[in-house]
Amino acid sequence: MTSPWTQSEISRREFFEKCAETGAQTFVFGGLFLTTANLRLPQEGERAAAAGKEPDQAIYGFVVDTTTCIGCGSCVRACKAENEVPDGFNRTWVEQYTFFPNGEVIVNSPMGGENGFPENLPERNLPKELEQLPVRGFFVPKLCNHCTDTPCIQVCPVGASFVTKEGVVLIDDERCVGCGYCVQACPFGSRFLNPDTMCADKCTWCYHRITKGLMPACVQACPAKARIFGNVSDPNSEISRILATNRVQVLKSYLGTRPRTRYIGLDSEVV
Amino acid sequence: MNHFVTEGYVLPNQMHIYWTTMIVLYPYITGIVAGAFIISSLHHVFDRHELEPVSRFAMIMAFAFLLFATLPLMAHLGHPERAFNMMFTPNATSAMAGFGFIYSTYLLILAVEIWLLYRADFVFLSQNARHPLMRKLYWLLALGVMDVSPEAKALDRKVMIFLASIGIPAACGLHGYVGFIFGAIKANPWWASPLMPVIFLLSAIVSGIAMVLVCYLVVQWVKGREINGACVFALIESVWYFLIIDVTLELLELLNHAYMANEDWEILKALITTKLFTSFFIIQILLGSVIPFFLLGSVVVFKDRISPSVRNAFGAFGGVLLLMQVAAMRWNVVMGGQMFSKSLRGFLNFDVEIYGREGLIVAGLVLCLPFVTMFVISRILPLWGPLSTFPKEWMKEVVPERKPLKGYSKFS
Structure with missing residues (x-):
């Protein structure tokens, strides 16, 4: 009599082969699934957190009004003094755009605009007799965009870059390995490797000030009200009113980083 | 938009x-690993027997280069003492965080495979090496597994084939991943491309095979040993095929940029025609791709009509050009991507550092270390064939012609 227990329907070899096959499939497809899920999860989580936030949780935003900036460079000086930014680097800077009749656009930012801009026209490689007067020009202050879907946090291998509950993108100096990957990944040139700390560095919206109810140093120093900072989750704040009554743009919107720094009067030449 | 980039x-x-010299060096070194491993696997797994003379050497070469792949990264990090945080507290969304895991998995596979490949030799040498200390060393290397029965050897071979079949995807993964590090950076139009991992992988294979080819020919010439024609031909043939796919894809990517002519094309065009003109068009394309294509192609096409000395000369010269091409390709990708500003309106100049931590001298030293390692290993293990090729004076007595190693040829 053959009992069902002694009669093997598949050989031991087949059994192990099946096991190996299933295991390999689980490993490969599970790994793929987890990887894809992980790639999205932090951002989804952040959005969910933003959606289900406590009513009094501030979400900060920044508006740059390029139509009022006078290019004095006070913001850059204030930032450098407040945050001890090393020479040759900028957490914020001001760009000057000058348009000439032949279609030429000259952009410059001497020392990031720290000392303002010279009164004479920017230099062009043109013979004297072809010199023309510009047709228009303006200044564009720039800083970290504190993107919602930020590539710098995505690429940081050790998680030293992170976003706070207020939506501010920060760097942990005690974790940063100084690989520079975030510097490469930032589309706006906002990040740099600080030669003093050997860590990545960038604008923090003066996190140490805003958490105490103060304005970022650059906002406080600006004489032209070209920089507006505030709580966008509070409908009565100044920034909410400005965002509600103006058409704003962001830099490099096609990259899908969804910046929290928005611009009024952004020209198509500004990248 | 009018961009007056100049x-x-x-x-x-x-x-x-x-990211400077060290980040150029790192993909170069890992690339050689991938190529060398594939040559070794072609013999061990896919039974390309004509590659037997270099198969052991290729495996050791892969190992020697892999050992030092992390060195340029360490030299580059701002805080090398925190490097292991990448493995202890990895950020799941970071492409770079995968490095430690991919690297160590691959190193482990390679180490086990080499051990299996040489296990029978360890056992034999632990009894027959001339110096008692060396006998102890071989005994240690054998890890106490002294069974060299045909069944044990058959098992070794089985495991080796299994490992090689994991090792090939791992090698491809390691290098495809390096390409992904660059290809996934959307902020940089010169890097951002889904083709980047494929291009990195193919150029890696080209550089690895070229390095094996050049080393084999040079060592045989220096030692005055006979050069195995079938082996050289097989190496030239495979490197030629990989070269064709590699360069086609590289040019295809450039053509795509030019044809799509997005807003970034203006600066990319200026980049390759000014800053990268010499390193891209002259070194990478003309000297490094077109000339080897014809040199090695003539060997492949006129297989039986070309004299061995011409074939070897073409192989060595073409191989050196290919090594230069891949180095130039790494340079053009890594440095080219940083020579223009993200404003898409201006360029940076880069002066090559010589003495610093990331300078040329350190780069040269890092590149020498794998060769030093290979030399040291060649004093302990036969690199260029079975044990019978090992110097007889290093044995207790004259090794009988392969006799104790019956069934051994399966391994090598």
Whole structure:
């Protein structure tokens, strides 16, 4: 009599082969699934957190009004003094755009605009007799965009870059390995490797000030009200009113980083 | 948009180039690993017997280069003492965080495979090496597994084939991943491309096979040993095929940029026609791709009509050109991507550092270390064939012609 227990329907070899096959499939497809899920999860989580936030949780935003900036460079000086930014680097800077009749656009930012801009026209490689007067020009202050879907946090291998509950993108100096990957990944040139700390560095919206109810140093120093900072989750704040009554743009919107720094009067030449 | 890129506006934080010589060197070194491993696997797994003379050497070469692949990264990090945080507290969304895991998995596979490949030799040498200390060393290397029965050897071979079949995807993964590090950076139009991992992988294979080819020919010439024609031909043939796919894809990517002519094309065009003109068109394309294509191609096409000495000369010269091409390709990708500003309006100049931590001298030293390692290993293990090729004076007595190693040829 053959009992069902002694009669093997598949050989031991087949059994192990099946096991190996299933295991390999689980490993490969599970790994793929987890990887894809992980790639999205932090951002989804952040959005969910933003959606289900406590009513009094501030979400900060920044508006740059390029139509009022006078290019004095006070913001850059204030930032450098407040945050001890090393020479040759900028957490914020001001760009000057000058348009000439032949279609030429000259952009410059001497020392990031720290000392303002010279009164004479920017230099062009043109013979004297072809010199023309510009047709228009303006200044564009720039800083970290504190993107919602930020590539710098995505690429940081050790998680030293992170976003706070207020939506501010920060760097942990005690974790940063100084690989520079975030510097490469930032589309706006906002990040740099600080030669003093050997860590990545960038604008923090003066996190140490805003958490105490103060304005970022650059906002406080600006004489032209070209920089507006505030709580966008509070409908009565100044920034909410400005965002509600103006058409704003962001830099490099096609990259899908969804910046929290928005611009009024952004020209198509500004990248 | 009108971009007068020659006027040059560079974003204030981009006045510095952060990734320099070391980041050029790192993909170069890992690339050689991938190529050498594939040559070795072609013999061990896919039974390309004509590659037997170099198969052991290729495996050791892969190992020697892999050992030092992390060195340029360490030399580059701002905080090398925190490097292992990448493995202890990895960020799941970071492409770079995968490095430690991919690297160590691959190193482990390679180490086990080499051990299996040489296990029978360890056992034999632990009894027959001339110096008692060396006998002890071989005994240690054998890890106490002294069974060299045909069944044990058959098992070794089975495991080796299994490992090689994991090792090939791992090698491809390691290098495809290096390409992904660059290809996934959307902020940089010169890097961002889904083709980047494929191009990195193929150029890696080209450089690895070229390195095996050049080393084999040079060592045989220096030692005055006979050169195995079938082996050289097989190496030239495989490197030629990989070269064709590699360069086609590289040019295809460039053509795609040019044809799509997005807003970034203006600066990319200026980049390759000014800053990268010499390193891209002259070195990478003309000297490094077109000339080897014809040199090695003539060997492949006129297989039986070409004299061995011409074939070897073409192989060695073409191999050196290919090594230069891949180095230039790494340079053009890594440095080229940083020579223009993200403002898309200006360029940076880069002066090659010589003495610093990331300078040329350190780069040269790092590149020498794998060769030093290979030399040391060649004093302990036969690199260029079975044990019978090992110097007889290093044995207790004259090794009988392969006799104790019956069934051994299966392994090598």
